[in-house]
Amino acid sequence: MLHKPATNTGTDKAAAKKAKLGVKMFFVYTLVYSGFVLIGLTKPEIMGLELIGGQNIAIIYGFGLIVLAIIMGFVYNYFCTRMENKMNKN
């Protein structure tokens, strides 16, 4: 009663390195996200302070978290693809 993958994905020699990079990037994002939650919990009034261009911290931080996730996704993919191309050459 084995559970084989739906498709044969082959051996990925870059898997360990990619996982390490993933964990590091996860912690970076978690830190930024935690900052947002922490401000909401401890100093919610700060969220209303105007920062740039008439926008308050809540808007800039909220939009920032969304944009950061997208940028980090592309950066992660760039490095992973490079690792795969390099380490799985042979």
Place this chain on the structure above:
Amino acid sequence: MIYEVSNLAIIIFLFIVGLVLGLSFYFARKTKSSASYYAAGGNIHWAVNGIAFAGDYLSAASFLGICGMIAYSGYDGFLYSIGYLAGWVVALFLVAEPLKKLGKYTFTDALDSKFNSKYIKLTASISTLIVSIFYLIPQMVGAGDLVVPLLGLPHWMGVVIVGSIVIFIVATAGMTSTTYVQFIKGTLLVIFSTILTIYILTNGLSLTPNDNYHKFTQTQALITNDTIVSTTDPAFVVKNTRVVDKLIFVKLEKDGVDCWYKLNKKEDKATLEEMLYIVLTPNGEKLYNGAPKSENKFYQVGHLSKIVVDGKEVDKTGPVGPFEFIKTIEKSEIVRFSKKAFTDGEDKITVWYQNPTKGEDVMKPGLLYKLSKAAGASFWDKLNFLSLMLALFLGTSALPHILIRYYTVPSQRAARKSTIVAIAAIGFFYVLTLYMGLGSMISGALDVESSNMSAPLLAKTFGVGIFSIISAIALATVLGTVSGLIVASSGAIAHDFIDKYLQVEMTDKAKVKAGKMAAVCVGIFAIILGILFKGMNVSFLVGLAFAVAASANLPAILFLLFWKKTTAKGIAWSIIVGIVSSIGIILFSPTMYDKYGLIPKDAPIPLDNPGIISIPLAVITLIIVSLLTQKENHTKDFSK
């Protein structure tokens, strides 16, 4: 609220349903094996799968629920957008590729890949089923809400129609048709939400949302010895007053009809202000603003009471840019409609009173989740907020119907790339939710009986054409997401439980048949739940599904991937504790007490979101049980 049915809306809806059913027929002929039924043969292109991910994820909760929450509670609704998207970071960085490598068709396959354990098969299949059902409820509620204005049918009929179409989609072609339905829906949703946002910005802000917007009346109250004796308008007769949470509501009679006003005292002036109200009489009759629903006296609401641009008050702004729109709202004042319920003799009264709110308060957290001391935030209020943000962050990568999409692509690289496409599409959409929600809040588009309808009703203020398209896409949104959920549920029943756990001998054809039968049963169950949970905000309900998923599934996934001492029993017990504790807290929460008809303050657990307790409990259980069962820890990679 009474809605006029639009023929165009019906035509567009039928076109989309026809397209979806056509796709299902087309792919049904190709769906012969269990690999194609559960995982679309593992051959979907990563870009298509990425948008299909977005289609899966941008459910009724995102489009209807979040926009509705922002429309009523401002930035607090946007917290859901932020949290939902952040969850994808966990999926991309930690879960996507390893899960693709380990699994076959379902989330249970991946969890069990190193152990071949009966405990895991049973608990993970139950967990998949429970999370999927929790997620199904809001989708079906949303379907019912949409059908009311779109097709002029009652709520329950909407649930039945959507349920039946979805059962057909899934039972014919499984994951292949579901993927393409999601792809089409995801694309349309992002495109038309962008168009709707452009409409909002082009329209700008105005003190008069539209020509038909109701003008709320006021009259002066004459008070003697702290008692309202009459009003300056002789047509009104004062009948009664009710004090609810320090707010004073006054029952007046005009032309033989009872009506409710709110008393506002400012210095030496006492003003009675018109409200929206529903009276439920003991004989079951429901009166909307003093008349039966058919008389159409119940208005759509939501407007600005003050617009400030560059320090000056203006009546309207004209077209604005995306940042200018937010900035102007922040400086202005919005009239929200807040709800209170009380009794008057044997009548049950629900009122929605005008609640002028500063734009700066709308544009930061605090209207829904009390966070500051000034707002009277308690320890439990703060814990609720923390719990919600934790569940949203950790829930995404634990949703079975999202995880099974990793098996529809051919490689780990494709799994990663499709996740990034999903993050980009979903992130862009979530930015738009803020504009659609705020647009609804100020455009006289709100139906106070259903926050879920805010975005489609906003579209209606721009014309029947855009309303019809948006509503039809919203229905397609529900169709797509429910399809994915039913595929996940049928996989849990037929593949994980019957095939793997009970080890019933079946041919591949019989496995597909079992999956289809399971899909029909889950679909019927979802229809019943959709009818029972009518009226609840769909995003709130999905938040609960996230909490259950994050508690039951995520610790198991992460520890399996990153802790070598994890054992089969550790995983199984963590799933059990995660499910029981999260559902237990939900069942005894203030929101559920309100749903039972009890007083929310009497709820034994003052938390609405269980994650902050149930997730750590599941983690602790996994660690303790794994350490206690190390002797049984003979792991092997069964995925190879």
